[in-house]
Amino acid sequence: MARQAVELLSGPDAPLLKECGAPGCTRVYIDRSRGMRRHWCGMDPCGNRVKAAAYRGRRRGTPS
Numbered sequence: 001m002a003r004q005a006v007e008l009l010s011g012p013d014a015p016l017l018k019e020c021g022a023p024g025c026t027r028v029y030i031d032r033s034r035g036m037r038r039h040w041c042g043m044d045p046c047g048n049r050v051k052a053a054a055y056r057g058r059r060r061g062t063p064s
């Protein structure tokens with residue numbers, strides 16, 4: 001795992017290397033999404049968790 005990270009850091013994909021933005025997750029990933037707008041290592045579980053949190057946040061802020 002560590003060696004893989006080092007190889008990524010020195011490889012051609014280094015500029016695409018990002019750290020996951022999900023709370024509690026420290027995984028790094030290669031962002032090959034269009035526009036490099038991804039913010040997490042993967043959809044499961046991080047992407048789903050972030051989206052669920054955003055959804056809950058929106059609901060909480062909406063007046064009933």
Ligand SMILES: [Zn+2]
Nearest residue numbers: 020025041046
């Ligand atoms: Zn993650």
